[in-house]
Amino acid sequence: MKGWTGNILRINLTDKTFKIDHFTEEFAQKWIGGRGFALKILWDELKPGIDPLGPDNKLLVVQGPISGVPMPNSGKTIVAAKSPLTGTYGDGNLGTHVTIQMRKAGYDILIFEGKLASPGYVYIQDDKVEFFPANEIWGKGSYDAQAWLETKYGKTAGILSIGQGGENQVLYAIIRSMEGRAGGRPGIGAVMGSKNLKAIVVKGTKEIPLADPKAMKERGVGDLKKVGAMDKSSKWSVQGTNAVLSWCNEMWALPVRNMRFSHHEEAWKLDGQRTSEARVATYGCPHCTMRCGIAIRDKEGHESEIDYENVGMLGPNLEIFDLKQMASLNYMCDDFGVDTISAGSALSFYADAIDQGATKGDFKFGDAERAKELLRMAALREGVVGNLLADGSLRMARKFGHDSEAYAIQCKGLDLSAYNCKYVPGQALAFGTSGIGAHHKEAWIITYELKHSERGAYGRDKAQKVVDLQRIRSSIFESLPICRFPWIELGWDLKNYPEYFNLATGSNWTLEDFTNTGDRIYSLLRAFWVRENPKTDRTADYPPRIYFDPANAEKEGPTAGKHLEYDKYDALLDHYYDIRGWDKRGVPTRKSMEKLGLAEEAEQLSKLAEVAPG
Amino acid sequence: MRIQVKLIGQFSLKCGFTEKDVELPDASTVADALKKLGLKDLPYVASIGGHGVKDEAPLKDGERLVVSPVFSGG
Numbered sequence: 001m002k003g004w005t006g007n008i009l010r011i012n013l014t015d016k017t018f019k020i021d022h023f024t025e026e027f028a029q030k031w032i033g034g035r036g037f038a039l040k041i042l043w044d045e046l047k048p049g050i051d052p053l054g055p056d057n058k059l060l061v062v063q064g065p066i067s068g069v070p071m072p073n074s075g076k077t078i079v080a081a082k083s084p085l086t087g088t089y090g091d092g093n094l095g096t097h098v099t100i101q102m103r104k105a106g107y108d109i110l111i112f113e114g115k116l117a118s119p120g121y122v123y124i125q126d127d128k129v130e131f132f133p134a135n136e137i138w139g140k141g142s143y144d145a146q147a148w149l150e151t152k153y154g155k156t157a158g159i160l161s162i163g164q165g166g167e168n169q170v171l172y173a174i175i176r177s178m179e180g181r182a183g184g185r186p187g188i189g190a191v192m193g194s195k196n197l198k199a200i201v202v203k204g205t206k207e208i209p210l211a212d213p214k215a216m217k218e219r220g221v222g223d224l225k226k227v228g229a230m231d232k233s234s235k236w237s238v239q240g241t242n243a244v245l246s247w248c249n250e251m252w253a254l255p256v257r258n259m260r261f262s263h264h265e266e267a268w269k270l271d272g273q274r275t276s277e278a279r280v281a282t283y284g285c286p287h288c289t290m291r292c293g294i295a296i297r298d299k300e301g302h303e304s305e306i307d308y309e310n311v312g313m314l315g316p317n318l319e320i321f322d323l324k325q326m327a328s329l330n331y332m333c334d335d336f337g338v339d340t341i342s343a344g345s346a347l348s349f350y351a352d353a354i355d356q357g358a359t360k361g362d363f364k365f366g367d368a369e370r371a372k373e374l375l376r377m378a379a380l381r382e383g384v385v386g387n388l389l390a391d392g393s394l395r396m397a398r399k400f401g402h403d404s405e406a407y408a409i410q411c412k413g414l415d416l417s418a419y420n421c422k423y424v425p426g427q428a429l430a431f432g433t434s435g436i437g438a439h440h441k442e443a444w445i446i447t448y449e450l451k452h453s454e455r456g457a458y459g460r461d462k463a464q465k466v467v468d469l470q471r472i473r474s475s476i477f478e479s480l481p482i483c484r485f486p487w488i489e490l491g492w493d494l495k496n497y498p499e500y501f502n503l504a505t506g507s508n509w510t511l512e513d514f515t516n517t518g519d520r521i522y523s524l525l526r527a528f529w530v531r532e533n534p535k536t537d538r539t540a541d542y543p544p545r546i547y548f549d550p551a552n553a554e555k556e557g558p559t560a561g562k563h564l565e566y567d568k569y570d571a572l573l574d575h576y577y578d579i580r581g582w583d584k585r586g587v588p589t590r591k592s593m594e595k596l597g598l599a600e601e602a603e604q605l606s607k608l609a610e611v612a613p614g
Numbered sequence: 615m616r617i618q619v620k621l622i623g624q625f626s627l628k629c630g631f632t633e634k635d636v637e638l639p640d641a642s643t644v645a646d647a648l649k650k651l652g653l654k655d656l657p658y659v660a661s662i663g664g665h666g667v668k669d670e671a672p673l674k675d676g677e678r679l680v681v682s683p684v685f686s687g688g
Binding site for chain 2: 236491
């Protein structure tokens with residue numbers, strides 16, 4: 001087998017043992033790597049209904065066939081588990097030296113099973129696996145943990161770690177690497193913490209098996225220069241992702257005040273120009289050609305690495321327009337190891353619930369100092385309020401009652417990224433149908449909606465575009481896995497990705513092979529959800545209820561009086577299900593699964609839930 | 615006629631301004647404005663009042679045209 005190492009390192013944390021399993025080329029060609037591998041393994045190995053924070057859950061760290069190879073933006077790693085936030089499959093990708101080191105150590109997949117008896121970390125060096133206590137770093141933030149491990153194992157060692165958020169099983173805790181990188185929004189860091197696993201360190205010395213290493217190297221080195229030059233010429237990374245903020249504000253799609261509003265006059269104080277001018281350093285992932293990690297000083301003087309999602313959710317969404325204070329909240333999220341998006345959403349929901357009288361409290365929108373205190377309490381699970389916040393907006397709403405779930409801004413338990421969809425139906429559908437909950441990495445179609453359609457339209461073309469993007473992102477970007485920015489932001493042709501895949505594996509894949517695999521992945525993602533929620537129906541694919549409420553429509557501006565409409569959204573959802581071959585409840589039909597090579601999985605699903613023949 | 619132009623991200627760096635008034639001949643279209651700005655050949659999204667506008671859409675005096683590069687999400 002070329003491209004893939006074919007090796008799975010299976011580590012039992014309870015027994016402190018390990019073994020090497022192997023996967024077949026048939027498995028590899030069917031699931032690619034990254035998300036595809038993680039999803040199929042978790043489907044096969046987890047019993048339905050297990051506790052995501054119990055020892056039966058498994059934490060996976062996964063690569064793909066081009067991982068670790070020098071080519072533009074290929075330094076991504078997938079971390080995955082059953083999510084404690086959504087109760088279904090969850091994953092995230094992050095840039096890390098683990099990508100290179102794991103492949104050099106000879107593994108495509110790490111599986112962590114069971115639970116360490118006491119806090120520790122695992123060190124993998126080629127065929128050797130060692131277990132160490134984490135006395136020096138347990139209870140420390142991710143910056144200190146990373147620094148301690150780097151001192152011990154070197155700057156280029158592959159290191160994944162959690163902060164106190166993961167240790168305390170905050171349901172939206174993430175996994176961190178290389179100081180600024182983070183991944184696993186659906187609480188994958190909490191799963192790591194539940195296993196008493198503070199860090200994973202990987203070093204390797206072997207050759208990555210490639211079908212045509214010479215051609216791969218020549219092309220990779222050339223393209224690294226070429227795409228880097230494209231970025232310089234376009235000036236994209238001057239403002240990076242935070243250029244989006246001004247645009248969202250202009251479009252009235254900015255998250256403001258728990259997404260009750262979509263525009264704010266003071267938003268310019270946090271925009272791409274302001275963050276670029278405040279820049280003190282720039283960071284990127286391994287093999288990055290367009291570094292998007294813009295670091296600015298926070299109020300306490302830390303370097304805080306920001307991108308648009310952080311700024312949107314911790315700034316206007318909380319009505320905080322002081323750049324340094326927003327940066328402080330971002331730094332705290334990173335150090336505690338919690339997702340900036342869900343942390344921002346939990347805080348904004350809490351302030352909103354107080355405003356609406358659903359609970360009592362002393363937190364108001366715009367109060368940055370109190371937001372910092374509450375964030376600390378959440379990360380440490382301190383007191384009643386800290387524990388409420390640590391469980392995220394949906395669970396808080398269910399505790400508060402008073403119909404507050406209407407303004408918990410989430411889908412399937414995962415909070416929406418920083419795009420206010422109160423009058424953006426296609427993007428609302430993208431969040432609603434995302435296989436892991438409301439994550440922007442699955443499909444982002446706002447620009448399509450404006451350029452190629454009517455903003456307020458609910459046409460089949462929008463459902464088709466969401467499916468198209470889910471196909472591409474799930475197969476290429478999540479399963480190779482690789483950063484998506486060169487494709488859209490710089491216009492680097494999508495056909496490059498199958499070409500690299502073929503150089504690595506000796507295959508002859510086309511884009512169509514990837515999109516077909518993307519459909520297979522999305523079908524199994526949905527089957528995973530159904531397996532965990534056998535009574536599911538289409539309401540699971542609805543965006544937050546407040547978006548449909550006329551009383552929540554803007555009172556002024558270009559979208560005044562506009563809101564989503566249930567009958568039209570249902571029609572859009574019907575188009576989506578029809579394209580996917582799912583029934584009216586959003587459950588894949590047996591026929592659609594069989595067409596994608598999932599006959600066995602359809603049979604398994606039918607024993608737990610009603611599966612229509614199709 | 616005179617319109618207000620707001621540029622997003624790298625377009626503001628390319629053109630040297632974020633926001634300014636731009637003079638155009640009467641009956642100009644969105645495409646005419648983009649051509650004058652030197653942005654016509656780049657992937658862009660143009661909008662007025664929170665709604666997308668096509669290249670051939672006629673501009674009116676006093677309108678605010680927002681021009682953004684195409685993004686894939688933050």
